[in-house]
Amino acid sequence: MNAPPFRFSVAPMMDWTDTHCRVFHRLLSRRALLYTEMVTTGAVIHGDRKRLLGFDACEHPVALQLGGSNPRDLSQSATIGEDFGYDEININVGCPSDRVKEGRFGACLMAEPQLVAEGVAAMKQAVRVPVTVKCRIGIDDQDSEVALDALARAVVAAGADALIVHARKAWLNGLSPKENRDIPPLDYDRVYRLKQALPNVPIIINGGIKSIAEAKQHLAHVDGVMLGRAAYQDPWRLLEVDPELFDETAPFAAxxxxxxxxxxxxxxxxxxxxxxxxxxxxxxxxxxxxxxxxxxxxxxxxxxxxxxxxxxxxxxxxxxxxxxxxxxxx
The missing domain is CATH 1.20.120.1460 (Four Helix Bundle (Hemerythrin (Met), subunit A))
Incomplete structure (x- = not known):
């Protein structure tokens, strides 16, 4: 099956998807696209890059997720990530934590689609690898029909190569980051409608997907599926990815x-x-x-x-x- 790498991916998860985790996951699937934990542009530019960005060659294909909103910083960080060998650069427009909000990145950027687009454009000018956006369907009292459409069209016009959509709103006022993973209702149909509106743009769905069987159902409507906690907490599911989604044998039988x-x-x-x-x-x-x-x-x-x-x-x-x-x- 000549499927694109984004057909299946493991979500970026803070404190979980570090390099050791990714090496383990790679043993379970040759084809899954793996993501780093979110790394802020400030950390990339001023921190210990080898410690923050270093990874094992066996992890490919692997994507770097950045947190930030300043186009110049995003551009510089994307260049550094590409130089380290990452196969994709992703910008986080979905994390709802207070620290992220105070830093003007993450889900709060759903309210600033043009700023996100400027960041995407800056990264696209700086690197040759794909630049993608991971977002929510909206935040707080936003109309998700309007908010998601506005963000998607802005970043696609700026050159984004794909959108990964967590099919929930993020409530920045009143819910903790943990609660934001479960309480806002899932709206997969909203992501399907986005795909219908942007037929030529790769759309990857994320949020609440618990199995490879569910992933296959979503693939009837979108281009790719991203698993988070189900992949991490039950990693044996990854042994099903290559045979079920790519028509290839798993790296190991057990x-x-x-x-x-x-x-x-x-x-x-x-x-x-x-x-x-x-x-x-x-x-x-x-x-x-x-x-x-x-x-x-x-x-x-x-x-x-x-x-x-x-x-x-x-x-x-x-x-x-x-x-x-x-x-x-x-």
């Missing part, structure tokens, strides 16, 4: 094989001084729903946090699952 393939990466990171828990915290959901999963999580929680923990901790944790299910299911 989760146990993928975890064993992670061992060389873990050993290399430990040699650099990385703590085991920094990596294994991303895999505690690997066996969600499988007999022995609780023992697997408990073992990692107890022994993976120790200062001298090594890759053997993961192998021993996996025994808890293998003792309870047939080898082919582990």
């Amino acid at each position: 989760m146990g094989d993928a975890l064993e393939a992670l061992i060389p990466y873990i050993e290399a990171q430990l040699a650099k001084g990385v703590r085991l828990h920094s990596i294994t915290r991303h895999i505690i959901g690997a066996y969600q729903g499988v007999p022995g999963a609780r023992a697997f999580r408990r073992y990692l929680a107890e022994f993976g946090v120790k200062p001298d923990a090594d890759a053997d901790v993961l192998l021993k944790a996996m025994v808890a699952v293998r003792d309870r299910v047939p080898a082919e299911a582990a």
Whole structure:
């Protein structure tokens, strides 16, 4: 299947989708487009770039998500990201946190579509890789028909290569960031209508999608699907991506094989001084729903946090699952 990379992606998630997480996810799908956590333009320009932007070559295709609103800073940050080797630069117009709002980026920019468009135009002039926008359908009391249309048409006119739409409003007044992930009602039909209005623009849908089966249903209406918490908390779902959405075999037949393939990466990171828990915290959901999963999580929680923990901790944790299910299911 000659499908574009944005057909399926794993959402950028703060404190979750770091480089260790992405390396693990890449073992589960060759085709998923992976995203960094949001990095502010200020951090990119003035911070420790190697620490903030460094990634393993195996992660490709991987996109950098930026938080910011100043076109000059976005342009400079996009250039730095492209120089690091990222395959796409994305601007965050969807995060509802107070810190983001105070910095004039994230979901509050839904109220300033022309400013977002100026940022997109500046990035498009600076880089050759695709520039995309991740947004909500609106904020607070905005009419989502008007707000989403205004933002989409402005950024497309500025050259945006795709729009990723979280199919909820963001309530900046009255709801916490956590509540904003669940309480505002989902409106998938609004995203479908955007696709109908912009047939030549790639539209990717995000928000509340819990399975690859649901993703396939959305793909009848839009160009791509982005999974967030479902992909992170139940990473075994990613083993379904390549066969179900790209008509290709999965990289590994079972989760146990993928975890064993992670061992060389873990050993290399430990040699650099990385703590085991920094990596294994991303895999505690690997066996969600499988007999022995609780023992697997408990073992990692107890022994993976120790200062001298090594890759053997993961192998021993996996025994808890293998003792309870047939080898082919582990």
